[in-house]
Amino acid sequence: MPGPFSTTNPSEFSRLEGVYIFEKNPPAFIEGVSLGTVGIVGQTLRGPVDTPILITSAQRFEEVFGQRSYFGQSTSVNKVREFMMNKPFGARVIVRAAAAAAATAEMDFDESATPRINVAASSPGAWGNDLTVAIEAATDGDANHFNLVVNYRGEQVTYENLDVTAGNDNLLDTIGADDANLVVVTKLSDGRPDNATAAALTDTAGSDGTIADSDYTATDRGINQIKGYRGVGIVAVADRSTASIKSAMHVAAQASSDRLFLIWNGNHAETAANVITDAASYRSDRIVYCENSTQTFDFDVSAKVEVPPHSWMASILSQTDADVNPGEEATKEFTAGITDLRYENRTREDYISLKEAGVASLERDEAGGFLFVSGVVNDLTPGLTQITRRRSADVLQLSVANRLRYFVKKKSTLVNRSQMLAEVVAFLSGLRDEERIVEDFEVLQTSTEAQRAQGQERILMRVKLINHMLSIILETEIGGTVILRDAA
Amino acid sequence: MSAIKLRVLERLREVIEREVKDLRGNICAGPATRDHKLSFPSLSIVPGRFTFVPHQADERDHVRDEDRSFGPRTAVLNVGTWDGVVELRLGEKTPRRRYALEHELEQVFLGNADGTAPDAKDIAGAGWMRPGIIVIDVPDCDNARCAFELDSDSWEDEKVFSNKWYSSMRVRASIPALVRAKGIPDMDTVILQLTEDLETAVADIPTADIEAVQVSEDGTTSPV
Numbered sequence: 001m002p003g004p005f006s007t008t009n010p011s012e013f014s015r016l017e018g019v020y021i022f023e024k025n026p027p028a029f030i031e032g033v034s035l036g037t038v039g040i041v042g043q044t045l046r047g048p049v050d051t052p053i054l055i056t057s058a059q060r061f062e063e064v065f066g067q068r069s070y071f072g073q074s075t076s077v078n079k080v081r082e083f084m085m086n087k088p089f090g091a092r093v094i095v096r097a098a099a100a101a102a103a104t105a106e107m108d109f110d111e112s113a114t115p116r117i118n119v120a121a122s123s124p125g126a127w128g129n130d131l132t133v134a135i136e137a138a139t140d141g142d143a144n145h146f147n148l149v150v151n152y153r154g155e156q157v158t159y160e161n162l163d164v165t166a167g168n169d170n171l172l173d174t175i176g177a178d179d180a181n182l183v184v185v186t187k188l189s190d191g192r193p194d195n196a197t198a199a200a201l202t203d204t205a206g207s208d209g210t211i212a213d214s215d216y217t218a219t220d221r222g223i224n225q226i227k228g229y230r231g232v233g234i235v236a237v238a239d240r241s242t243a244s245i246k247s248a249m250h251v252a253a254q255a256s257s258d259r260l261f262l263i264w265n266g267n268h269a270e271t272a273a274n275v276i277t278d279a280a281s282y283r284s285d286r287i288v289y290c291e292n293s294t295q296t297f298d299f300d301v302s303a304k305v306e307v308p309p310h311s312w313m314a315s316i317l318s319q320t321d322a323d324v325n326p327g328e329e330a331t332k333e334f335t336a337g338i339t340d341l342r343y344e345n346r347t348r349e350d351y352i353s354l355k356e357a358g359v360a361s362l363e364r365d366e367a368g369g370f371l372f373v374s375g376v377v378n379d380l381t382p383g384l385t386q387i388t389r390r391r392s393a394d395v396l397q398l399s400v401a402n403r404l405r406y407f408v409k410k411k412s413t414l415v416n417r418s419q420m421l422a423e424v425v426a427f428l429s430g431l432r433d434e435e436r437i438v439e440d441f442e443v444l445q446t447s448t449e450a451q452r453a454q455g456q457e458r459i460l461m462r463v464k465l466i467n468h469m470l471s472i473i474l475e476t477e478i479g480g481t482v483i484l485r486d487a488a
Numbered sequence: 489m490s491a492i493k494l495r496v497l498e499r500l501r502e503v504i505e506r507e508v509k510d511l512r513g514n515i516c517a518g519p520a521t522r523d524h525k526l527s528f529p530s531l532s533i534v535p536g537r538f539t540f541v542p543h544q545a546d547e548r549d550h551v552r553d554e555d556r557s558f559g560p561r562t563a564v565l566n567v568g569t570w571d572g573v574v575e576l577r578l579g580e581k582t583p584r585r586r587y588a589l590e591h592e593l594e595q596v597f598l599g600n601a602d603g604t605a606p607d608a609k610d611i612a613g614a615g616w617m618r619p620g621i622i623v624i625d626v627p628d629c630d631n632a633r634c635a636f637e638l639d640s641d642s643w644e645d646e647k648v649f650s651n652k653w654y655s656s657m658r659v660r661a662s663i664p665a666l667v668r669a670k671g672i673p674d675m676d677t678v679i680l681q682l683t684e685d686l687e688t689a690v691a692d693i694p695t696a697d698i699e700a701v702q703v704s705e706d707g708t709t710s711p712v
Binding site: 233255256257258383394396397398400401404407408412413414441442446452454455456458459460461462463464465 | 672684708
């Protein structure tokens with residue numbers, strides 16, 4: 001029996017028998033909603049395009065979205081993998097971005113020159129050229145049936161006893177429609193395709209096309225698939241960060257009421273001054289503009305790679321409670337995968353300027369490890385600058401909304417309104433008693449009679465949030481002439 | 489006597505009929521119908537005088553309608569209670585058999601000592617608050633919740649005739665006085681506002697300092 005296994009990924013529990021240590025923050029008296037699911041848009045090796053897919057483990061990610069690079073090549077094409085490398089995440093919702101012109105590898109398989117089935121790679125991209133497909137005799141011995149043998153990078157999958165004779169089509173039932181499938185097989189006509197030795201899909205070659213901003217920003221693509229996806233609390237684009245993409249994220253942030261949008265400059269080598277100028281274009285308390293790119297070790301190629309800073313912010317936010325400042329000492333465990341920063345020689349004045357510009361910048365801590373110096377959002381309005389403030393407000397609003405939804409369309413009676421108030425008060429009281437998020441509060445119903453007559457019910461939560469000790473001042477007076485007096 | 493109270497007594501009749509098999513088909517609640525046949529055994533539920541006890545203004549309650557609709561923009565308001573007395577008048581040919589039925593009727597009210605239904609039977613819509621009180625919901629009276637409490641501990645034989653066919657028991661009844669309130673809007677739009685300002689009077693809080701989201705039926709929010 002192997003020893004206890006420490007993990008932050010609950011999907012590991014069922015993979016092997018044994019004892020698991022899963023340490024997490026103790027829950028509040030009344031549990032609020034989770035804001036820890038990260039939505040990531042980016043290029044991957046393969047996988048469904050523009051389709052949000054929930055991923056809960058590294059293995060599942062690889063099954064659906066593939067590995068680092070094409071078979072036999074060294075260039076990394078899986079940018080989402082790079083984004084997630086060497087840092088913990090909870091649940092993730094991945095949206096693969098691909099060029100509109102990306103082509104899907106496919107080929108027809110004939111019976112005496114008449115096409116019987118079409119076998120296509122399950123998603124567009126050059127990866128499909130690494131597939132080989134063979135037609136063999138069926139396992140059940142029926143001459144009208146056949147086995148389809150798919151090989152991809154040494155992994156072989158055999159679909160047995162397929163039948164596309166007259167009146168029959170068991171392709172979907174046998175192959176299924178899992179997102180991790182390698183191929184999609186379609187019946188073209190009744191019959192049984194001839195046996196064929198393993199061969200690539202060459203009727204149409206797979207290609208990646210040329211990725212463009214519009215593949216991330218157009219209607220129903222990339223960002224627009226994830227910006228409103230239910231349950232996602234943090235949105236990031238893994239790789240591309242052009243002005244167009246940042247603008248799209250900004251627009252989405254301004255229309256959002258329940259999540260944060262993480263962006264970065266897009267140029268690893270950009271100076272602090274230019275970052276400050278750039279940040280001014282994306283003001284929103286739902287935008288977190290991260291700065292100072294990082295090096296991390298890619299174990300697949302035994303070399304360091306440079307990854308954008310917002311990937312570490314995404315990890316921190318997904319693994320911590322809403323009232324935890326991303327710059328706290330405890331968040332170092334999530335940045336432990338950083339080996340170097342692009343800019344190690346930033347001065348105190350640099351960080352002050354970046355903070356005042358609404359930029360959350362990484363620094364190497366003198367005591368070891370790496371921290372975000374200032375956990376700020378890209379909004380300079382006093383009182384709205386802190387990430388914890390935004391996240392705490394979201395937890396309160398979304399948790400309460402999750403209760404109040406049961407009253408929507410109900411009669412505006414004294415009983416119903418009283419119950420609504422009581423629910424909200426009970427929730428906030430619990431948080432205050434546990435000294436989480438809420439220091440003091442008041443709840444009021446503020447609808448006028450006219451508003452109520454129109455079916456509008458308003459509840460106002462007045463909440464004093466628990467402050468964070470952003471600055472601790474140690475006053476000292478040390479010297480030979482110091483006079484000690486008793487404390488008053 | 490009102491139609492509402494008559495429906496309530498009908499409901500009490502149903503409850504008793506379920507528990508006391510010998511009285512099935514022989515219970516008359518309120519005035520008998522023209523074709524009602526006198527037979528033994530029989531039970532008459534005879535309403536007495538009811539007094540209206542109004543609620544204080546802040547005690548008035550709206551009846552929930554989570555699963556039923558009282559109609560568009562209509563709610564049912566509980567403005568007080570009708571407190572009164574109901575007489576259970578039991579008839580049987582022999583005293584011994586009547587005494588047995590009296591016991592069964594008492595058991596309907598008393599239930600078990602721990603407050604559960606007698607023999608743990610499930611009488612639909614009836615519960616026991618404590619031994620001696622049964623509580624009945626009357627669905628076709630806007631789910632009115634009515635209570636009936638044994639008012640005396642013994643049956644009184646009729647005193648008029650030498651052949652004592654009947655005995656009676658008083659039961660205190662409490663029936664909610666319900667009125668329909670029209671013009672009650674539905675909460676079509678629920679708006680949740682959040683501010684960190686605990687000092688300023690609500691009316692004076694700048695709009696910019698209040699975050700407002702609209703709550704939808706699936707729990708998602710949208711900025712207002």
